[in-house]
Amino acid sequence: MCPDEQRLQAYFDAELDAQGASEAARHVHGCAACGAELERLAATRQALRSKFIEVRAPQGLRAGILRALDAEEATSVRPARGDAAWRTRPFWLGLLGGVGGSAMAAFAFLLLFAPRADLVEQLATAHVGSLAPGHLIAVVSTDRHTVKPWFAGRTDVSPVVVDLADQGYRLVGGRTDAIAHQRAAVVVYQHGAHSINVFAWKSDAAPPADTTRSGYHMAFWKSGDIMYCAVSDTGWSELQGLEQLLQGAGGREQRP
Amino acid sequence: MGDRRSGFEAQVLPHLDAAYRYARWLCGSPSDADDVVQEAVLRAFRGFDGLRGDAKAWLLTIVRNCHATALSQRQRRGFVPLPDEHDPEDGEAMIATAPGPEALAISLDQARDLGRLLAGLPERQREVLVLREIEDLDYRDIARITNVPIGTVMSRLARARAALKARWAGAEGDPKDVS
Numbered sequence: 001m002c003p004d005e006q007r008l009q010a011y012f013d014a015e016l017d018a019q020g021a022s023e024a025a026r027h028v029h030g031c032a033a034c035g036a037e038l039e040r041l042a043a044t045r046q047a048l049r050s051k052f053i054e055v056r057a058p059q060g061l062r063a064g065i066l067r068a069l070d071a072e073e074a075t076s077v078r079p080a081r082g083d084a085a086w087r088t089r090p091f092w093l094g095l096l097g098g099v100g101g102s103a104m105a106a107f108a109f110l111l112l113f114a115p116r117a118d119l120v121e122q123l124a125t126a127h128v129g130s131l132a133p134g135h136l137i138a139v140v141s142t143d144r145h146t147v148k149p150w151f152a153g154r155t156d157v158s159p160v161v162v163d164l165a166d167q168g169y170r171l172v173g174g175r176t177d178a179i180a181h182q183r184a185a186v187v188v189y190q191h192g193a194h195s196i197n198v199f200a201w202k203s204d205a206a207p208p209a210d211t212t213r214s215g216y217h218m219a220f221w222k223s224g225d226i227m228y229c230a231v232s233d234t235g236w237s238e239l240q241g242l243e244q245l246l247q248g249a250g251g252r253e254q255r256p
Numbered sequence: 257m258g259d260r261r262s263g264f265e266a267q268v269l270p271h272l273d274a275a276y277r278y279a280r281w282l283c284g285s286p287s288d289a290d291d292v293v294q295e296a297v298l299r300a301f302r303g304f305d306g307l308r309g310d311a312k313a314w315l316l317t318i319v320r321n322c323h324a325t326a327l328s329q330r331q332r333r334g335f336v337p338l339p340d341e342h343d344p345e346d347g348e349a350m351i352a353t354a355p356g357p358e359a360l361a362i363s364l365d366q367a368r369d370l371g372r373l374l375a376g377l378p379e380r381q382r383e384v385l386v387l388r389e390i391e392d393l394d395y396r397d398i399a400r401i402t403n404v405p406i407g408t409v410m411s412r413l414a415r416a417r418a419a420l421k422a423r424w425a426g427a428e429g430d431p432k433d434v435s
Contacts, residue, residue: 006410009417013388015395044420048389051370057276061290065272065297072301073261 002034003027012041063215070214071128074121119180124213126177127197127231130186136195137173137188147174147187155185157226159200160250164189169196169242189242196232196242203227210236219243223250264304271312272297274391275319281374281386282323296322313397316387320401373423381416384409 003011003024010016011024028034130136139150148161155176163171169189176183177199184201207220207227219230219239228246230239275296279289296319300307307314374382380402387398398413399406 005418006414009414010395010410013395013413040421041417044417044424045389047370048374048385049392052277052386052390055277055280056273057293058290061276061293062272064290065269065294068294068298069261069264069301072298073258 002031008034008037009041012038067128067214071125074125119208120211120213120218122179123199123218123229123231124216126179126186126199127216128214130175130177130188130197131195136175136197138175140173142171142173144171147171150174151176151185155183155200157182157185157200157202159185159187159198159226159228160223160246161187162246162249164242164245167241167245168192168238169245191232191234191238191242194232194234194238196230196234196239198242198246199229199231200226221247223247260304261301264301267307267311268297268300268304268315271315274312275315277390278316278386279319279323281382282320282379288326292319292322292326295326310397312391313393313401316391316393317401320403373420376423377416377419381412381419384412385416385420388413 002008007016007020008024008028011021011028014021016024028038139147141147141150142163142165144161144163148158151158151161151174161171161174165171169191172188172190172195174188175186177186178184179199179201180203182201184199187198187200189196189198202225203222204225205227207222210217210219212218216231216233217236217239219236219242221228221243228243230242230246232239272293275293276289279292279296280286283289283292296315299322300315300318303318374385377385383402384398387393387401388395393401395406395409399409402409404412
């Protein structure tokens, strides 16, 4: 007697125990109908697998996931700059936890370089976080006369806000973010498919060198005592184009 | 990169393609699949310390949970009409949630014919078939992922295979359709 449909399929799927499998094998060997059914099952599997196994996660998704993991790692272990900052950096941990004599040197190293590294990290984290749905823009407007006053009272600086739609950078809105222990202003521009966040906060320091973190370019400049950083996944030329336009606009605004 | 992160990348990320394929069959549109997979991988990373057993089955379980969460959120917000509550086991009655035009275009382009036959299966049948035939998971893992007893996996699988066979026979006019 032929095994029922589910049992034959369990045999095909290698889900029967040893005894069941050997019984089924004996039967199928002498049964043309069951043999044909097994062949058909195998052909279907082969067709499905060969057709769909080639479907792979898109590169963009993969990259987005790696960035999200970076951000997750950064936020889960690093509440703020300072004592927690080194915990994300096993390299420094090694220095600190290693030979006692090197501890002082390691601290000096931290003091010299950590603030900047930490700033870049903050900017990258803030930028990635802003890309989550609904997080990018708090005030939605293409009108600089709406966006600029919105910052008053919400941030510690009044940044340059211009609509550069004619030059390819459409003003889409603004929000605030905590950068360098301040309420930084963030002006958001749209360039093609890319969002560009322009962070602005008060600083006495000289602008750091432009850099790239987690795939995002960061261009720094200063205007008066306001530090600006434009962050995006656009190319450098697009980012620096915006920087030049904003620097020009900042210069005009400062004139009497 | 921490040990935890590199362990995660070594054990779980190799199954990203499988997670994406599964999500594509679960979700109506590719962008929904992207969102579901991204959320699932993040959740997996947060819960990585709880991983026991097979990483692939574990990740796909999370993908399915994320899909269910996203679906119920969208339905609450009224983005998607609630599907009629057919008996899920009454296979033929419940035609899978109608794929949007975008999904339809993709499935026609990328995996014509056989893809269309598969897409036409009821969702729950298609799911077990995909997990078994394409992702090569055993009954126990499929039962865990889809959260049903093994007996239900077996009956769904048998129904899915029978339904695909019937549709295949129906499309037999042009044998190239299924090659």
